[in-house]
Amino acid sequence: MVRMADVARAAGVSVMTVSNVLNERLPVGEETRARVMAAVEDLGYEVNLTARHLRAGRTDTVAFVVPSFHDYFGELADQVAPLIEAQGRHLVLERTSANAQQEMEALSVARLQTYDGVLLSVAGLDLEQLGLVRTAKPIVVLGERDVPDHLNHVRLANESGAALATAHMLERGSRRILALGCSFDAAHMMTTDRRVGWEHAYREAGLTPDPAYVVPVSDYTSRGGREAMLDVIASGLPFDGVFAVTDIVALGALSALVDAGLRVPDDVQLAGFDNLDMSRFIPPGITSVDANHEGVAEAAVRLLHRQMSGWTGPAEHVVAPVRLVVRGSTRGDS
């Protein structure tokens, strides 16, 4: 590896002069600068960022830690990246590996401190694990779980979103709406909050939600949604609407409904949550609660930036508002 000292020797100057040429920190004579640049070109020198980071105590880099690189997180990350870059920093994505347990304790926490700040997306982590994130680093937690008070947190308005979608389908004539992928599992806040929203919409409409219509999925994939949906159909439970906990699950449900010969939205209305890019285009268009990537990204970056700027006030807990995007999978005005 070619070091700055090598360049200095080749150009017949001191290392500091090389550094000053490259960083334009102190002024350097024109003729000297030219000699240095020539040597840099010649040797193919590139600054060692690791050394610079150590010396500077900063990396100008922010990590976004996600459970997987897929779908929702990929889309959100694409929103976050430009905002971080606008601050002159750089964004990298890290994945909490499969074995979140040991990972969190052993490696990740130590690794995170190579970054100036961390956006931590919690899906697989529970409160207890979050408790041991006691790093002094600026950190903002994203996601639908409860987090310790002292951590900055951005989440979606899950309840109101689910209620919007459900109310919309009730309004358009559905009376038996499945809450697919929702749950009563207190440990899984997202699916629970969305179930509560579903219940609220029922009550708001003067109806009583039936717990039998809360149908769990084995995993939050299209496959999981499809299988749960097929089970419901096979069981004979009558239904005329599906609120799926995510668009991914909704897609699985749609696949099952079509296979079973049920028409969407004529026989069954369908709505999801997240408003993924694809949801607009999947025929007949999936009605979905927009996950407000823009708002979430903006809030998260703002909170993070504030911490990185030295602010040490109390943590903020932002609930990003959501809105319903109506498409062909639910019925028009009747």
Place this chain on the structure above:
Amino acid sequence: MVRMADVARAAGVSVMTVSNVLNERLPVGEETRARVMAAVEDLGYEVNLTARHLRAGRTDTVAFVVPSFHDYFGELADQVAPLIEAQGRHLVLERTSANAQQEMEALSVARLQTYDGVLLSVAGLDLEQLGLVRTAKPIVVLGERDVPDHLNHVRLANESGAALATAHMLERGSRRILALGCSFDAAHMMTTDRRVGWEHAYREAGLTPDPAYVVPVSDYTSRGGREAMLDVIASGLPFDGVFAVTDIVALGALSALVDAGLRVPDDVQLAGFDNLDMSRFIPPGITSVDANHEGVAEAAVRLLHRQMSGWTGPAEHVVAPVRLVVRGSTRGDS
């Protein structure tokens, strides 16, 4: 920030002893070790990885540089991650920002050398830009462009994949198959290669491909695919099949076809490329060329690992084979 020296002082030992306790390098007396561990706990010490990396000359980290965190790349990254981790290394995703031009020259190349190796996915970069990636770092290029000979490269069998999909639709009765999103643009290898595959299938079947059926898209999104498809429909050009250059584009095409009242696959057969997760579930199931993430990931990681282990033989250019996954958007045996 609490340094190793702070721990050493608190425990009444030298820094090396602390280091030895934490890294289990040289043996340390039981009683001393306990004192050190207590001090570590007490002060909440965490090793400074930047310093360690500088000293060690390694970071045990590999970067996967992608044009966006979305879709195809997100899925591929999820395949790559476990393979890298199996080598005791860590994977992070970096995004080539919008202004690839300056980015490539100024920052990225320097940044890349904080990693032990780099997987570089080229979509927005052209050959010339790749030329200036003259770093000595282990690097493997992924993607459908031509790359300089000296760089290790993994690509898909684009031509044969496109031919598979086209031949399949020809076999099942289509005679006028659009090559949607394909092109004659020599600078855009992927769309060109896939067009060539489409042509081959025609010739192989004793038919002559009509260049009028090569329809470009404004961008490689579902929106772009949808708009191009709508234009074709409006133009009155007769067609009975669509080979879309990617599944994302295919989804847009499907959306347009359904809106136009065309039945898939009865009126128009449709096939895509990439076999994204969603393609299996989007009714009626999108026939697609599987992008062989597993094979691509495996080859890329293998080539990278070889370089990181010190191998300096000639670069290898791997063409990962693909296969066709038949679903409902094309017709069954007739």
Place this chain on the structure above:
DNA sequence: GCCGTGCGTTGTATCGATATATTGAGCGCG
């Protein structure tokens, strides 16, 4: 002719952890 000013350049300490060589204490054995 001497001193002050300003600009360009350089030497040295530092960031925090670790590899290597070395010191020191304890113990067995002749």
Place this chain on the structure above:
DNA sequence: CGCGCTCAATATATCGATACAACGCACGGC
């Protein structure tokens, strides 16, 4: 009682870039 051996613990140099203070030199003013 002393020599050598082992094992634990330490001192120091190093990774590569940069902040800071100091230095040398040319030039202008009196």
